Amino acid sequence: MKNSTFLILLLVSFGALSAQSAADCPANLSIFAEFAKVKNYDSAYTPWLEVKTHCPELNEATYIYGERILGHKINNEDENSGYISMLSSLYDDWLGYFPTDRRGKSQRGKIISAKAQSMLEYETASLVEIYAVFDQAFTTDMESFANPKALYNYFKTLYTMYKNGDENVTMDALFSKYEDVSEKFTIENQKLSRTFDRILKKEDAGEALTSRDKRSKRVAEINSRANSTYANNLDAIISQEASCENLIPLYRSNFDENKSDEKWLKRAASRMDAKECSDDPLFVELVEALHSLSPSADSAYYLGILKDKAGNTTEAIAFYEESLTLESDAYRKAEILYKIASKLKKRGLKSQARKYANQALSNKPSMGKAYILIAGLYADSANDCGNNQFEKQAVYWLAAKTARRAAIVDPSLKKTSQKLEASYTGRAPSKTDIFTQGKAGEVISFDCWIRSSVTVPNL
Numbered sequence: 001m002k003n004s005t006f007l008i009l010l011l012v013s014f015g016a017l018s019a020q021s022a023a024d025c026p027a028n029l030s031i032f033a034e035f036a037k038v039k040n041y042d043s044a045y046t047p048w049l050e051v052k053t054h055c056p057e058l059n060e061a062t063y064i065y066g067e068r069i070l071g072h073k074i075n076n077e078d079e080n081s082g083y084i085s086m087l088s089s090l091y092d093d094w095l096g097y098f099p100t101d102r103r104g105k106s107q108r109g110k111i112i113s114a115k116a117q118s119m120l121e122y123e124t125a126s127l128v129e130i131y132a133v134f135d136q137a138f139t140t141d142m143e144s145f146a147n148p149k150a151l152y153n154y155f156k157t158l159y160t161m162y163k164n165g166d167e168n169v170t171m172d173a174l175f176s177k178y179e180d181v182s183e184k185f186t187i188e189n190q191k192l193s194r195t196f197d198r199i200l201k202k203e204d205a206g207e208a209l210t211s212r213d214k215r216s217k218r219v220a221e222i223n224s225r226a227n228s229t230y231a232n233n234l235d236a237i238i239s240q241e242a243s244c245e246n247l248i249p250l251y252r253s254n255f256d257e258n259k260s261d262e263k264w265l266k267r268a269a270s271r272m273d274a275k276e277c278s279d280d281p282l283f284v285e286l287v288e289a290l291h292s293l294s295p296s297a298d299s300a301y302y303l304g305i306l307k308d309k310a311g312n313t314t315e316a317i318a319f320y321e322e323s324l325t326l327e328s329d330a331y332r333k334a335e336i337l338y339k340i341a342s343k344l345k346k347r348g349l350k351s352q353a354r355k356y357a358n359q360a361l362s363n364k365p366s367m368g369k370a371y372i373l374i375a376g377l378y379a380d381s382a383n384d385c386g387n388n389q390f391e392k393q394a395v396y397w398l399a400a401k402t403a404r405r406a407a408i409v410d411p412s413l414k415k416t417s418q419k420l421e422a423s424y425t426g427r428a429p430s431k432t433d434i435f436t437q438g439k440a441g442e443v444i445s446f447d448c449w450i451r452s453s454v455t456v457p458n459l
Contacts (some may be wrong), residue, residue, distance in 0.1 A: 025055035036065040041072035056093055063094035067114070073088055074122065084122050091115035092161050109141030112432045113150040131157045146188055152230040155181045159237055171241065171250055172454060178238045185231040192227065195220040198368035200409060221411040227414035244277040252282055265290040269302050280307055298325035300338055308343055334364035341373055350377045351449040368410025372420065374401035378450060379424055385448035390437050393429050394444045398454045400424035
């Protein structure tokens with residue numbers, strides 16, 4: 001009887017303590033959140049753990065800040081295996097309690113990919129297991145799987161498996177996954193471009209930016225640089241395998257099986273074009289199959305390449321123009337216009353190349369690489385424009401100004417833009433030249449294809 005009474009009292013006491021702990025959750029939530037905001041994660045840990053233990057469903061901040069708190073503990077504690085295990089469980093609970101964000105949109109891809117990233121960083125599973133978790137994130141909710149580092153590591157994990165000789169990872173599977181991830185980077189970059197273009201439109205119109213605009217611009221700049229870095233890293237590792245020597249036999253062996261698959265044909269033609277494999281007869285077969293299957297902006301563009309390769313510029317441009325009429329999306333049209341401009345630049349058709357680059361900017365004002373292309377066209381014309389040596393060198397001021405614009409509209413190009421601007425400025429007339437010639441403040445017009453002018457800097 002005494003034992004029964006003791007047990008009852010113990011259960012009542014435990015229940016009271018649990019109820020008290022649950023009642024303390026709102027206060028503990030506020031306490032750990034304030035500590036976490038100032039990155040005092042050690043002080044945040046205990047109240048956070050109380051909330052996580054007794055009220056896991058209270059607020060998503062438990063998981064958002066919990067990820068940072070546990071990350072700090074893992075990186076700063078000698079005995080961190082327990083924290084690593086807690087982090088893994090945190091992602092599972094996050095997925096269970098808050099599978100959607102405040103707007104009701106799924107965030108399963110974001111959470112699952114974050115778990116895979118932590119598994120990779122802390123080496124808690126094999127590459128096969130880690131890749132499976134990344135793949136689950138991508139296939140179940142690609143939209144919220146947007147972290148550029150995680151996207152890159154998703155592909156890199158598969159690439160490492162391939163290089164390690166995993167018989168389940170073929171070259172075909174590797175290229176297919178590269179295209180999947182590369183296209184996802186394109187989607188994310190387009191979202192960022194829409195933000196930049198909206199803000200650029202306001203700035204060009206002389207409108208003041210709101211605090212929300214400024215914050216959106218800062219966030220977009222950070223994400224743009226990260227996307228650019230990891231997308232370039234993605235291209236760097238696939239370039240080791242994506243040679244014409246590998247691509248041509250691979251696509252040749254799979255052509256008959258996929259000649260009615262529009263997606264496969266587009267990807268194969270795009271990859272061969274990007275790697276300068278378009279001289280091979282297989283490229284002709286790919287393009288013809290694609291165009292007969294479904295005449296589109298892509299197929300017309302590739303037919304233009306074939307005419308370009310044959311030296312028939314007039315017919316090439318006709319197909320390029322057809323490609324543009326078949327494309328309705330402004331951003332995809334901008335990419336086609338930029339590709340056309342690049343092809344024409346290689347053929348030395350500077351005026352036409354600039355025309356298409358400017359059209360690309362009309363469709364996508366944040367396309368900084370179009371300004372880089374135009375700046376290069378100007379720099380390449382320094383010896384062809386101007387009536388004397390001073391005026392010829394003055395073309396470089398115009399090139400520098402154009403290169404500078406690239407970083408303004410696309411922060412991910414800041415380093416490239418600054419490097420080119422410095423290079424072009426270094427080739428322009430010096431202060432001594434300006435003083436000797438007495439040209440300070442003078443406007444110099446270029447009567448060549450450039451048909452523009454530049455103002456000589458004042459001393």
